[in-house]
Amino acid sequence: MMPRMHGYEFCEHLKGPEGIKGVRIIVASSKPFATDKAQAEAVGADAYLVKPYTPAALLGKVRELLSQAPSESPPPANETAPAPAPAAGQAQEALPVTRGQLPLYVHFWGTRGSCPAPGAATTRYGGNTACTEVRVGETLIILDCGSGMRELGSALLREYGERPITGHIFVGHTHWDHIQGFPFFAPLYNPRNSFTLYSVHGAHGSLESVFRGSMASDYFPIPLKNLACKLRFTEMTGPVDLGSAQVSFAHLNHPGICIGFRIDAQGRSVTYLSDHERFARLNGEDDNSRRNDARMTEFARGSDLLIREAQYTQEEYSARRGWGHSTFDDAVLEALNAGAKKLAIFHHDPDHTDDMMDGYIRYCRGLAQKAAGGTDCFAARDGLRIEL
Ligand SMILES: [Zn+2]
Ligand SMILES: [Zn+2]
Known part of the structure; x- marks a missing residue:
């Protein structure tokens, strides 16, 4: 971290x-x-x-x-070295910086956590896993590649027609629910299009090797190297400057490597924290937890929109402690602490039906109103688009 x-x-x-x-x-x-x-x-x-x-x-x-005697065992075999990451702050793509406010919107394509949950009980909130589009002017940013990415791909093909698509894909971590839509993202199969995939170095090797492995022949018929588009992998070591937007990251409390992102664009900010278990909830209220939780609060400080995972009620959490996910109470508390203007509850549990979700969101709104912190709390749902 x-x-x-x-x-x-x-x-x-x-x-x-x-x-x-x-x-x-x-x-x-x-x-x-x-x-x-x-x-x-x-x-x-x-x-x-x-x-x-x-x-x-x-x-x-x-x-x-x-x-103990010094170990003579050979060092662990490394994978082939990844391409050197660009220096922090170096522009990835020379996008023009435009004066004046560019339009900025957030479009949720998949908001479910853990596993897709289609069916009659989830029609209103949706059943696709994590995929969120953020558009700043012409700059296309995609947060995570869950199953919602398939529909985003179809929408982009409709919108762009014959024009080439350039996109920046930020992956918080590579658990299934955050990458399973990637091979079904149709724009990857067109040589006109260019995508850069950003995350940190994988726990077991390079970022690229994780994606290559997820498309190995045991799992998918088409290998990564056969994707027609121009695809680049960038292991982040600091903020990335996309011209009209800057994207920074922070490590989250989730099993394995997991990072959250903050997008700052011309005075507006969107912070995306999925998946994350509040430190004090898991480790108890001590100085170390307080420091770590304060670090997260600072990262999200003053966000116009905080997209924050919350998967469990307090009762459910007691049986799922240490799974790397948050309660509704913790999500609301952190949004209030950070002074977020809007809080989108995200990464819904696959067992939570629309009717259950209605109740949980009412509960969250109640918490926010009681605290009078001015945070507008709602549920992210598949298909929801918000202009900022
Ligand atoms: Zn997840
Ligand atoms: Zn996960």
């Missing part, structure tokens, strides 16, 4: 051929998920301590590791 390089990647560097021979690594993390501990070990961590830990626990680990 470090600003420019996550800990797994750092471990890979330290233990790799260019690293420091015989170095021992203790990962100290705020994330207690088993996935993260296993992943740290896979990339060479010798120990994993969950914050907060006592000085005695740290010293004990240090003594234990120093008393």
Whole structure:
């Protein structure tokens, strides 16, 4: 969860051929998920301590590791090195900066979490998984590639006709519900079109290798390399400048690598936080949780629109603690703390029917009104378009 390089990647560097021979690594993390501990070990961590830990626990680990003979085992095999990421702030695509306010809209194409949930009980809120379009003037930004991406692709083909499409696709993490629409995004199959895919380095290798793997022949008939469009992968190490919009990222509290995005465009801002479990809810109210939650609040500070996941009621959460998702209460609380003007509840649980959702959103609106913080709270739903 470090600003420019996550800990797994750092471990890979330290233990790799260019690293420091015989170095021992203790990962100290705020994330207690088993996935993260296993992943740290896979990339060479010798120990994993969950914050907060006592000085005695740290010293004990240090003594234990120093008393062991230095490891002669070869460093973990790395995948082919990814293309070097552009420097932070470097423009990806020389889009013209236009004076005056460009139109900005957000269009939700998929708002469900975990698994698509089509059917009669979800017609109003929708059943497609996470995919959100943000358009700043001519700049096309896509947040996540869930199953909603298929319909976005069809809409873009209708809109652009014979004109080439250029788009910037930001992927928060690569769990199924955030990538499963990617191979069904029709504009990828046209050589006229160009897309850049942004995220951070994958937990197990390059960003590109994760997408290549998801389209391996066991899972999909067409390999990634056969996509006709110009496709570029960019591993973010800082904010990306698209000309009319700047996109920055922050690490979220979810098993594995997961980041949220903030889009700042000519004085307006959209923050997208999916998937995320509030630190204090998971780890308890201590200094470390408070610091981490404050970091998230600052990231979303003053957003015109905060798209924030909330998957569970407090009652449901008690059986799903540590799954990396939030309660409705936490989403509203964080939106109020950040002073967000609008809060779109996002990543709806696949078991939540339209009628249940109506009740949850009423509850959220009630919380926001009681706090009198001025945040307008509503549910993101498939097909909803908001002008900002
Ligand atoms: Zn998800
Ligand atoms: Zn996830």
